[in-house]
Amino acid sequence: MSIKLTILGCHSATPRTNSHTTAQFLEINTKNFLIDCGEGTQVQLRKYKLKFSKIERIFISHLHGDHFFGLVGLISTFALLGREKDLHIYGPKGIKEIIVLQLKYSKSWTNFNLYFHELTSKKSELIFEDDKVTVHTIPLKHRVYTNGFLFKEKLAERKLNISEVSKIKEIEICDYQNLKNGKDYTLKNGTIIKNENLTFAPLPALNYAFCSDTMYQPQIADLLKNVSLLYHESTFLKDKEHLCDTTMHSTAEQAAKIAKQANVGELILGHFSSRYGNLDAFINEAKPFFNNVQLAEAGKVFELKNAENKKLVKSHSQ
Amino acid sequence: MSIKLTILGCHSATPRTNSHTTAQFLEINTKNFLIDCGEGTQVQLRKYKLKFSKIERIFISHLHGDHFFGLVGLISTFALLGREKDLHIYGPKGIKEIIVLQLKYSKSWTNFNLYFHELTSKKSELIFEDDKVTVHTIPLKHRVYTNGFLFKEKLAERKLNISEVSKIKEIEICDYQNLKNGKDYTLKNGTIIKNENLTFAPLPALNYAFCSDTMYQPQIADLLKNVSLLYHESTFLKDKEHLCDTTMHSTAEQAAKIAKQANVGELILGHFSSRYGNLDAFINEAKPFFNNVQLAEAGKVFELKNAENKKLVKSHSQ
Numbered sequence: 122m123s124i125k126l127t128i129l130g131c132h133s134a135t136p137r138t139n140s141h142t143t144a145q146f147l148e149i150n151t152k153n154f155l156i157d158c159g160e161g162t163q164v165q166l167r168k169y170k171l172k173f174s175k176i177e178r179i180f181i182s183h184l185h186g187d188h189f190f191g192l193v194g195l196i197s198t199f200a201l202l203g204r205e206k207d208l209h210i211y212g213p214k215g216i217k218e219i220i221v222l223q224l225k226y227s228k229s230w231t232n233f234n235l236y237f238h239e240l241t242s243k244k245s246e247l248i249f250e251d252d253k254v255t256v257h258t259i260p261l262k263h264r265v266y267t268n269g270f271l272f273k274e275k276l277a278e279r280k281l282n283i284s285e286v287s288k289i290k291e292i293e294i295c296d297y298q299n300l301k302n303g304k305d306y307t308l309k310n311g312t313i314i315k316n317e318n319l320t321f322a323p324l325p326a327l328n329y330a331f332c333s334d335t336m337y338q339p340q341i342a343d344l345l346k347n348v349s350l351l352y353h354e355s356t357f358l359k360d361k362e363h364l365c366d367t368t369m370h371s372t373a374e375q376a377a378k379i380a381k382q383a384n385v386g387e388l389i390l391g392h393f394s395s396r397y398g399n400l401d402a403f404i405n406e407a408k409p410f411f412n413n414v415q416l417a418e419a420g421k422v423f424e425l426k427n428a429e430n431k432k433l434v435k436s437h438s439q
Numbered sequence: 440m441s442i443k444l445t446i447l448g449c450h451s452a453t454p455r456t457n458s459h460t461t462a463q464f465l466e467i468n469t470k471n472f473l474i475d476c477g478e479g480t481q482v483q484l485r486k487y488k489l490k491f492s493k494i495e496r497i498f499i500s501h502l503h504g505d506h507f508f509g510l511v512g513l514i515s516t517f518a519l520l521g522r523e524k525d526l527h528i529y530g531p532k533g534i535k536e537i538i539v540l541q542l543k544y545s546k547s548w549t550n551f552n553l554y555f556h557e558l559t560s561k562k563s564e565l566i567f568e569d570d571k572v573t574v575h576t577i578p579l580k581h582r583v584y585t586n587g588f589l590f591k592e593k594l595a596e597r598k599l600n601i602s603e604v605s606k607i608k609e610i611e612i613c614d615y616q617n618l619k620n621g622k623d624y625t626l627k628n629g630t631i632i633k634n635e636n637l638t639f640a641p642l643p644a645l646n647y648a649f650c651s652d653t654m655y656q657p658q659i660a661d662l663l664k665n666v667s668l669l670y671h672e673s674t675f676l677k678d679k680e681h682l683c684d685t686t687m688h689s690t691a692e693q694a695a696k697i698a699k700q701a702n703v704g705e706l707i708l709g710h711f712s713s714r715y716g717n718l719d720a721f722i723n724e725a726k727p728f729f730n731n732v733q734l735a736e737a738g739k740v741f742e743l744k745n746a747e748n749k750k751l752v753k754s755h756s757q
Contacts, residue, residue: 135516136479138486160512161454161479168456184544186515190508194478197504198453215544222540226502226533228583265546 122274122324124149124350124425129165131391131417133334133356133370134187136160141419142187143333143392145352146171150253150274155179155195156331162191163198169420169439174204178249180256181212182333183267189216193223200231207234211248211256213266214239240268245344259344261335263369269332271344279303279320286319324427330385333392336365337375345383349425352417353379354392358402361394373403377410386425391417440592440642442467442668442743447483449709449735451652451674451688452505454478459737460505461651461710463670464489468571468592473497473513474649480509481516487738487757492522496567498574499530500651501585507534511541518549525552529566529574531584532557558586563662577662579653581687587650589662597621597638604637642745648703651710654683655693663701667743670735671697672710676720679712691721695728704743709735 125148130141142159146166153175155162166173173195181189189212199208208231210216217237224230238248240258249256252275259269278301286292286300291308300306306314330345333354345351356370365371373390380388388411390403397403400416407414415423420439443466448459460477464484471493473480484491491513499507507530517526526549528534535555542548556566558576567574570593577587596619604610604618609626618624624632648663651672663669674688683689691708698706706729708721715721718734725732733741738757 134519136482136512138482160509161482164454164456164479184541186512186541186545186547190512190515190541191478194454194504194508197508201452213544219541219544223502223504223508223537226531226537226583227504229504265544 122150122277122327122427124272124274124327124329124423126329126350126352126389126423127169127171128389128391128417128419128421128423129162129169130159130419131393132187133392133394135395136187137395140393140395141165142190143182144191145331146173146176147272147329149272149327149329152251152254153177154256154272156270157182157188157333158190158192158195159187160190160194163195165419166195174199174202176208177206178209178211178256180270180331181210181216182261182269182331183263183265184213184215184219185263185265185334188333192216193220196220196224196231196235197227197229199233200229204231204233207236209236209238209249211238211240211270213268214241241266245271257344259330259332259341261332261341262338263334263336267334269330269335269341271328271330271348273328274326276326277323279316279323282318282320289314289319292319327425327427332379334370336369337371337379339379339382342379342382345379345385347384347386349386350389350423351380351383351385351387352389352391355390355403355407356392356394358397358406361396373406374410377407377414380411380414386413387423388414389417389423390414440468440595440645440745442590442592442645442647442741444647444668444670444707444741445487445489446707446709446735446737446739446741447480447487448477448737449711450505451710451712453713454505455713458711458713459483460508461500462509463649464491464494465590465647467590467645467647470569470572471495472574472590474588475500475506475651476508476510476513477505478508478512481513483737484513492517492520494526495524496527496529496574498588498649499528499534500579500587500649501581501583502531502533502537503583503652506651507537510534511538514538514542514549514553515545515547517551518547522549522551525554527554527556527567529556529558529588531586532559559584563589575662577648577650577659579650579659580656581652581654585652587648587653587659589646589648589666591646592644594644595641597634597641600636600638607632607637610637645743645745650697652688654687655689655697657697657700660697660700663697663703665702665704667704668707668741669698669701669703669705670707670709673708673721673725674710674712676715676724679714691724692728695725695732698729698732704731705741706732707735707741708732 447462
């Protein structure tokens with residue numbers, strides 16, 4: 122049960138020598154996902170020595186260039202490196218047409234299967250589920266159709282309380298899986314033993330929500346309730362709040378208000394406008410509204426682990 | 440009369456932390472051109488502090504990703520930076536559809552005029568001409584339709600030999616332009632004075648030929664005859680010559696043979712396969728066939744100047 126999030130880029134609009142557009146590498150409950158893919162993402166993946174061949178699914182929030190112009194290059198590189206395993210891409214309608222057109226003209230079809238899952242719903246929906254993780258969309262409000270994504274670990278099995286289980290001779294090994302699944306145990310005499318007396322609760326599941334790009338939208342807090350880690354865009358500081366309506370972006374204060382309202386564990390700010398040199402002001406403007414806040418930064422790693430019901434949050438820059 | 444060529448990227452296939460795919464910034468006779476535009480080109484333009492807003496025309500050799508995946512991002516950045524002046528793009532048929540589709544989905548139409556000049560001819564053709572420069576295609580042989588480009592300065596006007604001109608009282612200032620244009624002068628008594636006795640020849644025009652990607656094709660030497668500076672791809676060394684047929688690339692030796700056959704002034708090798716760590720071997724394999732050879736390298740600048748009929752070639756790395 123762990124989350125490791127590596128920021129690959131966290132600036133808006135255009136890539137520059139020392140600032141990269143949005144992309145994040147997420148390792149959650151042993152699964153590897155890429156979230157957004159601005160130009161140069163494949164170079165960032167190499168720079169931070171991430172095993173990007175392990176990426177199984179790529180989630181694209183919207184079709185502004187700073188969130189997907191690196192996708193076709195990454196797919197082409199996978200092909201050149203001889204990738205064989207399937208690649209799934211989730212993103213707005215149109216993403217398939219854009220990628221396929223370029224592969225067609227370059228006569229560079231992939232040897233692996235490429236699956237596109239095009240999104241059109243304006244309501245939150247489950248778009249991926251396996252035994253480890255679920256992914257739901259978070260409908261955002263931006264100049265083009267945009268989704269955030271909520272990645273949730275699935276709860277692990279309950280853990281047997283062996284000292285209690287061994288006291289009841291009737292319980293056989295073949296009963297263990299039912300107990301781990303949370304079932305009560307019925308003795309031959311009809312007495313029911315509550316599951317919680319025979320097992321320990323699993324560690325709480327962790328989850329991560331990614332919200333970029335969006336204008337301030339308090340209603341998304343319902344979808345973000347109690348998430349362990351939230352990334353919320355903060356393109357502007359308060360001095361440029363008047364730009365939020367036309368550009369459909371948020372300020373640091375607005376992001377912090379969402380974090381507070383949703384009672385999240387930790388907030389990461391990102392998608393900074395290039396007009397800001399020193400980013401400390403983003404923290405200063407957010408803190409009065411939500412204290413557990415950090416800045417995204419290319420190469421920065423956020424790790425969350427559940428250990429004996431104690432949540433550990435660490436972050437470090439590379 | 441000068442050429443300044445800055446290499447932005449010169450590796451094949453995929454961009455990496457320290458190697459960039461093909462792009463070159465060419466300043467020729469006061470005109471600014473971009474040649475090819477691999478992913479990350481806009482970052483390279485910024486890194487080397489090139490005034491990329493001055494680019495008027497972009498030439499794309501072919502639709503393999505390592506030569507054009509950075510184009511849509513560069514166009515978007517021009518739009519974000521408020522560009523107003525026209526941008527002309529020359530490249531294979533399909534390039535317009537690819538770019539326009541992405542601008543459409545991102546709802547990010549440019550405020551400046553974007554002109555696409557799609558190329559389909561398999562013969563060399565004049566694709567641009569103004570009072571300073573001409574650009575012709577160089578048909579290459581690759582896995583997809585590909586052109587190199589030949590950039591030629593136009594000859595400057597002849598320069599008046601004032602001491603000779605002033606000896607002939609009949610010649611008036613209004614005659615000067617005819618003399619600069621190379622016309623002889625006819626005296627009132629019918630005597631013809633040859634133009635070369637009244638003017639000096641202009642400095643020879645410089646030219647630059649870009650050939651990437653292509654398999655060895657000796658017949659292009661006719662188009663490259665006596666060019667001042669030639670960039671010719673050399674993806675492989677001799678050890679991998681057997682790959683040239685299937686991948687349709689060249690070796691360093693083959694590039695040198697083209698340079699020799701065309702009697703060019705200087706040869707630049709590039710488009711190196713990432714399998715080669717130390718690139719000195721490319722020079723070693725080319726030199727026996729053509730001595731004036733250098734390696735492309737990101738940030739390297741090649742400058743050619745004509746000064747009093749003496750050609751100066753300089754190169755330096757940044």
